[in-house]
Amino acid sequence: MSHPSKPGPLRALRVIAVTSGKGGVGKTSLTVNLALTFARQGRRVLIIDGDTGLANVDILLDVQPRATLRHLLSGQASLDEVLLESEHGVTILPGSSGVAELSELSAGSQRDLLEAVDVLGERFDTVLVDTAAGIGSNARFFAGAAQEVLVVATPEPTSLADAYAMIKVLSRRCGVRSVGVVLNQVVGRDEARDVFERLESLCARFLPVALDFVGTIPRDPHVREAVMAQLPLVTAYPACPASQAITRLADDILSRPAPTGPDGRLQLFWTRLLADAADASRAEARGSV
Numbered sequence: 001m002s003h004p005s006k007p008g009p010l011r012a013l014r015v016i017a018v019t020s021g022k023g024g025v026g027k028t029s030l031t032v033n034l035a036l037t038f039a040r041q042g043r044r045v046l047i048i049d050g051d052t053g054l055a056n057v058d059i060l061l062d063v064q065p066r067a068t069l070r071h072l073l074s075g076q077a078s079l080d081e082v083l084l085e086s087e088h089g090v091t092i093l094p095g096s097s098g099v100a101e102l103s104e105l106s107a108g109s110q111r112d113l114l115e116a117v118d119v120l121g122e123r124f125d126t127v128l129v130d131t132a133a134g135i136g137s138n139a140r141f142f143a144g145a146a147q148e149v150l151v152v153a154t155p156e157p158t159s160l161a162d163a164y165a166m167i168k169v170l171s172r173r174c175g176v177r178s179v180g181v182v183l184n185q186v187v188g189r190d191e192a193r194d195v196f197e198r199l200e201s202l203c204a205r206f207l208p209v210a211l212d213f214v215g216t217i218p219r220d221p222h223v224r225e226a227v228m229a230q231l232p233l234v235t236a237y238p239a240c241p242a243s244q245a246i247t248r249l250a251d252d253i254l255s256r257p258a259p260t261g262p263d264g265r266l267q268l269f270w271t272r273l274l275a276d277a278a279d280a281s282r283a284e285a286r287g288s289v
């Protein structure tokens with residue numbers, strides 16, 4: 001098993017949310033393997049497991065959470081007790097409560113949370129947020145608060161329709177202006193380009209959002225084998241086609257400038273998250289959603 005390289009100097013913070021319209025398209029696999037690839041390149045990587053329903057980053061990395069965000073908020077655990085260090089060189093913040101619950105925190109608890117998470121910004125420079133699928137979930141809050149959003153889809157028509165629905169919500173409700181698209185479980189490259197162009201032309205007609213074709217990952221049986229073995233794909237099968245594709249994606253993502261410049265702070269992400277969740281719960285109370 002290859003060991004992660006030593007972390008490099010702290011760079012400008014990037015917060016990247018990985019989301020999708022349809023479930024089971026490969027968000028968690030992509031998040032975990034991108035995270036490991038970034039760590040190998042010297043980044044200091046934190047994964048926030050924002051999939052509060054079936055959180056499974058911990059399963060893929062074979063670590064057992066001792067405590068979650070909920071314990072941090074209730075004062076039952078410190079940040080260091082909540083954070084999980086994986087042997088693969090990345091750290092995980094296990095999620096627990098819904099974002100709506102976060103918005104119900106008292107002003108004092110919200111301040112405590114923001115102070116606690118801001119400390120993370122001094123330790124990590126690359127934050128990946130794995131979200132649940134679907135427009136009605138927490139995903140839209142996490143994706144709306146992140147600087148960069150990757151929407152994962154497979155080439156099937158249903159996945160594409162759901163990806164469009166997700167992008168529409170991100171654009172209309174969260175003010176997201178650009179979205180990176182990753183097509184996963186792709187069989188032919190031409191097929192992928194075709195699928196992306198269809199999605200892009202649909203978005204161009206109806207939404208003020210720019211789509212960026214970040215790349216494709218082929219359908220590859222090694223992905224499932226790695227999941228079964230509870231080993232990250234890029235560690236277990238570094239030379240397989242899906243690992244190679246993820247490594248290329250990671251290079252490509254890091255070679256682009258971060259969208260909001262060098263002074264992003266993690267506190268900003270959480271401030272936006274709390275504000276959006278509070279807005280949504282107020283709108284719900286008025287019956288306007």
Ligand SMILES: Nc1ncnc2c1ncn2[C@@H]1O[C@H](COP(=O)(O)OP(=O)(O)OP(=O)(O)O)[C@@H](O)[C@H]1O
Nearest residue numbers: 023024025026027028029133185218219220223224
């Ligand atoms: N490129 C691929 N080739 C083959 N199988 C894949 C590929 N990517 C993902 N899978 C398989 O698809 C299944 C779902 O992957 P994963 O759990 O990452 O999806 P998800 O989008 O996070 O799902 P959920 O919406 O339930 O959180 C897994 O069993 C995984 O092994």
Ligand SMILES: [Mg+2]
Nearest residue numbers: 027028051056
């Ligand atoms: Mg998942």
